[in-house]
Amino acid sequence: MARLEGKIAIVTGGAKGIGRHYSQALAAEGARVMIADIADGKDLVAEIAGRHGADSVASMKCDVSDEKAIKNLVAQTVERFGQIDILVNNAAVYSTLTPRSFLEWDPDLWDKVMAVNVRGSYLMVRHVAPHMMERRSGKIINIASGSPYKGVPRMLPYVTSKGAILAFTRALSRELGQYGIAVNSLSPGYILSDTGLQNTQHVEDERVPVRNARAFKRDAYPEDLLGTLVFLASNDSDFITGQSIVVDGGAINN
Numbered sequence: 001m002a003r004l005e006g007k008i009a010i011v012t013g014g015a016k017g018i019g020r021h022y023s024q025a026l027a028a029e030g031a032r033v034m035i036a037d038i039a040d041g042k043d044l045v046a047e048i049a050g051r052h053g054a055d056s057v058a059s060m061k062c063d064v065s066d067e068k069a070i071k072n073l074v075a076q077t078v079e080r081f082g083q084i085d086i087l088v089n090n091a092a093v094y095s096t097l098t099p100r101s102f103l104e105w106d107p108d109l110w111d112k113v114m115a116v117n118v119r120g121s122y123l124m125v126r127h128v129a130p131h132m133m134e135r136r137s138g139k140i141i142n143i144a145s146g147s148p149y150k151g152v153p154r155m156l157p158y159v160t161s162k163g164a165i166l167a168f169t170r171a172l173s174r175e176l177g178q179y180g181i182a183v184n185s186l187s188p189g190y191i192l193s194d195t196g197l198q199n200t201q202h203v204e205d206e207r208v209p210v211r212n213a214r215a216f217k218r219d220a221y222p223e224d225l226l227g228t229l230v231f232l233a234s235n236d237s238d239f240i241t242g243q244s245i246v247v248d249g250g251a252i253n254n
């Protein structure tokens, strides 16, 4: 049997980049998926519906830094699918950022990164967790990054925001444990996603050095993350909470 049969998942930023693969993987394991993104998810909905049935997926445009939009997303998800079992906080300002010196970040851009990456994750939890608390079960998976472990330079607001997600995960797990809700992070290393590959500066700066710094000396792709994502979403990880699993081919060992 598929490992997520009967489960309902929300994937933020689930229409493009790595999130697109998360949406596909959860659906392939039997979950019904609400894709929430500022980007249009209609083509992905058609693809998943074609493979797993019309009732397996829906999408909504939603900016995770906008609390009103999130309230609407959560209400529509519950109305359409009846419950929420899995939240993947994946939406982030990432692939559109150009690496630069710490002095060169416009404070407004700094605020935007924090508003989406940190506040957005909080707002999602603020409106999804009460539904999980009522049913005394749930899986919250916050997508962090290997970058705060390594102290990756020239991406300061981004790395800082992902460090916050690690702390957010640990502290939140302590509050939600009593309701049977698991809160974990998945921290990917540098992944060659379709959106990431469009940021040519980043690819040029990162690809070869990151590959060489890994125990497994190869590039990483979204597919490398899917086993861990499904594990954290499934009953196989039921006694794990407050943790961050780094999936980076052994790069932070260096």
Ligand SMILES: NC(=O)c1ccc[n+]([C@@H]2O[C@H](COP(=O)([O-])OP(=O)(O)OC[C@H]3O[C@@H](n4cnc5c(N)ncnc54)[C@H](O)[C@@H]3O)[C@@H](O)[C@H]2O)c1
Pocket (backbone or CB within 6 Å): 012, 013, 014, 015, 016, 017, 018, 019, 036, 037, 038, 039, 062, 063, 064, 065, 089, 090, 091, 092, 093, 094, 095, 096, 116, 143, 144, 145, 146, 187, 188, 189, 190, 191, 192, 193, 195, 196
């Ligand atoms: N690609 C990597 O190497 C890498 C490494 C470590 C962690 N990550 C993390 O993985 C996640 C996905 O990465 P990616 O490479 O696909 O990044 P990306 O920038 O390509 O994708 C982010 C997704 O979030 C959406 N999004 C952006 N702002 C949003 C908003 N305000 N509201 C809702 N959706 C919004 C985008 O449309 C996109 O679908 C991010 O959290 C990123 O920080 C990526």
